[in-house]
Amino acid sequence: MEISETGGITRKAFLEQLGFFGTGLLFAGSLGAAEFLSTRTKSPKKIIVLGAGLAGLAAGWNLKEAGHDVVILEARDRPGGKVSTLREPFAAGLIAEEGAAAFSNSYTTALKFIDRYGLEKVPWALPEKPVTYFLNGKRFDVKPGEKVTWPYELTSEEQELGPFGIVQKYIINTLPKDIRNPSAWNESPLLHLDQESLESYLQEQGASPGAIQLIKNTQWFAAVPGETSALAMAVSDFGLFMGDVPFTLKGGNDLLPREMAKEMQDDIHYEMPVETIRDLGSEVVVKSRQGKEFKGDKVIVALPLKVLQKINFSPALSREKSAAINEVQVLDLARVFLKLKEPVWFQKGLSGQAFTDLPIAQLNAYENPETPLSNPAILESFLAGEAARNIGGRSKDEIAEMILTHAEKVHPGVKNNFTEAYIKNWVTDEYSLGGPSWPGPGTITSHLVNLQVPQGNLHFAGEHTSILRSTMEGALRSGMRAAKEIHEA
Ligand SMILES: Cc1cc2nc3c(=O)[nH]c(=O)nc-3n(C[C@H](O)[C@H](O)[C@H](O)COP(=O)(O)OP(=O)(O)OC[C@H]3O[C@@H](n4cnc5c(N)ncnc54)[C@H](O)[C@@H]3O)c2cc1C
Ligand SMILES: NC(=O)Cc1c[nH]c2ccccc12
Numbered sequence: 001m002e003i004s005e006t007g008g009i010t011r012k013a014f015l016e017q018l019g020f021f022g023t024g025l026l027f028a029g030s031l032g033a034a035e036f037l038s039t040r041t042k043s044p045k046k047i048i049v050l051g052a053g054l055a056g057l058a059a060g061w062n063l064k065e066a067g068h069d070v071v072i073l074e075a076r077d078r079p080g081g082k083v084s085t086l087r088e089p090f091a092a093g094l095i096a097e098e099g100a101a102a103f104s105n106s107y108t109t110a111l112k113f114i115d116r117y118g119l120e121k122v123p124w125a126l127p128e129k130p131v132t133y134f135l136n137g138k139r140f141d142v143k144p145g146e147k148v149t150w151p152y153e154l155t156s157e158e159q160e161l162g163p164f165g166i167v168q169k170y171i172i173n174t175l176p177k178d179i180r181n182p183s184a185w186n187e188s189p190l191l192h193l194d195q196e197s198l199e200s201y202l203q204e205q206g207a208s209p210g211a212i213q214l215i216k217n218t219q220w221f222a223a224v225p226g227e228t229s230a231l232a233m234a235v236s237d238f239g240l241f242m243g244d245v246p247f248t249l250k251g252g253n254d255l256l257p258r259e260m261a262k263e264m265q266d267d268i269h270y271e272m273p274v275e276t277i278r279d280l281g282s283e284v285v286v287k288s289r290q291g292k293e294f295k296g297d298k299v300i301v302a303l304p305l306k307v308l309q310k311i312n313f314s315p316a317l318s319r320e321k322s323a324a325i326n327e328v329q330v331l332d333l334a335r336v337f338l339k340l341k342e343p344v345w346f347q348k349g350l351s352g353q354a355f356t357d358l359p360i361a362q363l364n365a366y367e368n369p370e371t372p373l374s375n376p377a378i379l380e381s382f383l384a385g386e387a388a389r390n391i392g393g394r395s396k397d398e399i400a401e402m403i404l405t406h407a408e409k410v411h412p413g414v415k416n417n418f419t420e421a422y423i424k425n426w427v428t429d430e431y432s433l434g435g436p437s438w439p440g441p442g443t444i445t446s447h448l449v450n451l452q453v454p455q456g457n458l459h460f461a462g463e464h465t466s467i468l469r470s471t472m473e474g475a476l477r478s479g480m481r482a483a484k485e486i487h488e489a
Pocket of ligand 1: 075082100275302435436461463464470
């Protein structure tokens, strides 16, 4: 593995590890960068930011730096929203991410904040130990680079290629080469990709139904290929996330929002769920569930997409914005963490990571980094789309039993080692009401601008207002954009 000057693996080594050879390092160009406000204001405004997720924090931080008076209202007792690291539920030395799993070295805005706080990056490489698959009733362990027979009906070429080769053939090699160029997103040929779902795009490129099924069960962005815009996938997953080496933050991804929040600790009100926003023209009055009122010149609404449906706006949001809020989808996501006495996969020399077409979908393993063998571990089932909806309304014990029954087929011994489950369902989380945004075919073209556009004294941020949907970088950039709108008005 090639080591870069800064430690960690290089982009080239990362792409090779995925099996993406000779791609000219995927896509050329830079994704542009979000602008930090460079001037101090001569007419400070009082700004209320709703939501202390990365979007709200970026907006608040920028406006404060530029000399404005900022107040952030957050429903939860912590910052970070969908970036949330779990520590307390687990044994000493074990942490896990209940939301965003990884940054990428192409996240230019995130990197600026990460540098500012001196946070340490840990490369998020594929495991060097075998990954387990359970597909079409068959269980098999695959060493890095090893050839196997994939148990779906594939053409002989697809069989040879395997999941990453299939992604390279039908996606990477066929996408317009300028997907990293923001000025190309609004034009043909990129824009016409929005009219297609990932599934129809793959079909058009010649992928067999078996190949689509294989990547659906092994690649996160293809979890619901019929319901995602091929443009969203191209720009966000290939232009951005896979454009460079992914990494996590040592000690937990939530260190980023926590550090940002620390700089604004006197300006953030936690446990302050907002219910009503009244734009009176001369000022905006925001009211919380407790009945507490906050008044400002401008408001940045950095709440999750589906939460917006529950907020009482006066005057009502425009017809176009309401339609966008109702029609742009979110991806249902849940993570079920099984606490185990010992990592049974580790004892067999396996990474623990698994991709399945069982109701447990993908498994991720966490071990104690110091003394893995003799210490408790975590096996996580990462559920997307229907798999996530399927656990809704069921009790914790029922869900644990269901996950354990299937996980036992993948990693025998899990059942005997199980102590307790911890479930994070983003669908039923009242301050999220689903996972990140997941624009369906056509909806970027018809709704993205409507999600972004200001209305009166209200400005809008959040990952769903960014073309870089479902990413931390998209959330940060949206906050910078909303801050700029107010600062430069
Ligand atoms: C399971 C999962 C995995 C993910 N994996 C990745 C990944 O690997 N890489 C990546 O880049 N991205 C990933 N993402 C996406 C990423 O987490 C989000 O895009 C990003 O964090 C969204 O930030 P945001 O500020 O737009 O929204 P949020 O983080 O949702 O912030 C909105 C804030 O508003 C608050 N709020 C809600 N209602 C109210 C109210 N009524 N009043 C006041 N405050 C309120 C919320 O509590 C929250 O703090 C993942 C997301 C999930 C759920
Ligand atoms: N961690 C990843 O594989 C990329 C990613 C970006 N946004 C996401 C949202 C949900 C799950 C994964 C992602």
